[in-house]
Amino acid sequence: MKIMVCLKQVPHQDARLDINADGTWIQEDNIKFEINSYDTYALEEALRTKDAGEADVFVVSIGPDRVGQALRTALGMGADRAIHVNDDEANGSDSLGLAKILAAVAKQENPDLIFMGLMSDDDNSAAVAPMLAQLLDIPHTTAAVKVERSNGTVTCDREIEGGAHEVVELTAPCLIAVQTGLNQVRYASLKGIMAAKKKPFDVKSVADLGLSGQVGTGAAKVKIDRIAPPLKGDTAEILSGSTAEVVAGLVSKIKELGLL
Amino acid sequence: MSTVLIVTEIQNGSLREACYEVASLAQQIAAATGGSVKSLVMGQGVAALADEFSKKGGGDVFLAEGDALANHNAEAESKAIVAAVEASGADLVLIPSTPSGWDTAPRAAAALDAGFVSECFDITAEGGSITYKRRVFNGKLEATISASCDKVVASVQTGATTPFEGSSEGSVRKLDVSIGDLGTKFVEVKQAESKGVDLSKADVIVSGGRGVGTPEKFLEVIQPLADALGGAMGASRPVVDAGWLPHEYQVGSSGQVVQPKLYIACGISGAIQHLVGMKTSNYIIAINKDPDAPIFEVANLGVVADLLEIVPALTEALTAAKG
Known part of the structure; x- marks a missing residue:
């Protein structure tokens, strides 16, 4: 079995979010990046299949040189090989552009299963996974919290509202976009990190994928014009002062609410 | 002039509240652009709901019925949406951003080769152009988005707008959708187990x-x-x-x-x-x-x-x- 895992490298969850000069995204210089949290669970799910002796796992990511680090981390965790789509022509792609790039990789590789995260921690669109499945004409599910494989079918629990689960059965090849928390994600071991250095690492351009002119800023159907902190509406009254003063303020409010 | 197609969702035998929230936005956009509102109702045995929605903000309703649409199925719903867009000539498709909506909407957008804007909390039409607002970085920042394409699919955050309370005029028209073979099969919904901590x-x-x-x-x-x-x-x-x-x-x-x-x-x-x-x-x-x-x-x-x-x-x- 061949499993493709799509990873996105995103700003670290604790990174400072300053707006860039043209006001359309954050300032990415001098901040730390990490693998999108949702995608780490997707990778873990793929590696568990591999540990059961069944799979060749390759990881794919789109982005500049820094993304190589995310792919090397994934190799250190146990993925077999990496494909890095590193090309300025991919910059500014919208969700559909990114899905087209991943679809082109998938068509060259013909995986049986594709795992990825439900959404990214930066853009929060949750769009690429269902789009990729559509472009490949394969079934998909999103927000998977349980994945079970048996002969040619994958049965998933997907999270819906209020703790309820919807059970769906997909015929492979298929795509599963996972929710966080469906497994416990492993760390790369020192041995894994050493072994990762010898693993195949392919770099591809947009032209290599036959997509020249079809992705990137020019081809994007939607774009961010402006990005800004939310307008402060009825924001909280802020208690300030020493710890003792703040605590006194809180106690008096709790008394006022009749809860003491 | 925008033709706005509302994709509705049925839960436990009725239209979700979110459909009426989306109807508010759709009606505002149609009024601002001199366009019209149309809707898609999908399911099995849901003709009465289609009739109801046509009078309560949905306008002309396309009714797609079939076994494959009786429960949530992203593949089947995506096909019904494509058929409804073709039949209505819609250039803007609005879908409630529910667990079903976020599963289906991007798939339908790709099938339509349309632009997609996810989880909007506001959509406004002014001076002939439509602006979409959504949150990014887990709510820490807000993005203002525009589209440069002839069709857009947007999902709408639930609870972000007030439900439409006016009336509308419209007819219900059956929509034939060729669903074909599906690789996705709905099995069941498992309700939450009883909570140890209430x-x-x-x-x-x-x-x-x-x-x-x-x-x-x-x-x-x-x-x-x-x-x-x-x-x-x-x-x-x-x-x-x-x-x-x-x-x-x-x-x-x-x-x-x-x-x-x-x-x-x-x-x-x-x-x-x-x-x-x-x-x-x-x-x-x-x-x-x-x-x-x-x-x-x-x-x-x-x-x-x-x-x-x-x-x-x-x-x-x-x-x-x-x-």
């Missing part, structure tokens, strides 16, 4: 987030404050994902939705999925180191400080005040 009955909930730091600190810092107030302890999703506390403590759209007299959020930044679960609490106190944390947007009272200093001191003061 937060819905607590007058006071003290919840902790990633900012609490470790599982031990929940027991050492968060639980004692909850105890001092005779309340219950809750948690945000990242805490449960990390295995610090079981799922039954989770407050949010995928956990418990709560409405206590007092909700104290400690070290919770305020991702949308958490806010949905607690923002209707009677009174909200937020304690967080980050002054820009979205939790302060819904809180009544905020403290910008380290919870590990404030919370134990508060617990001590409350215990002393009770005598």
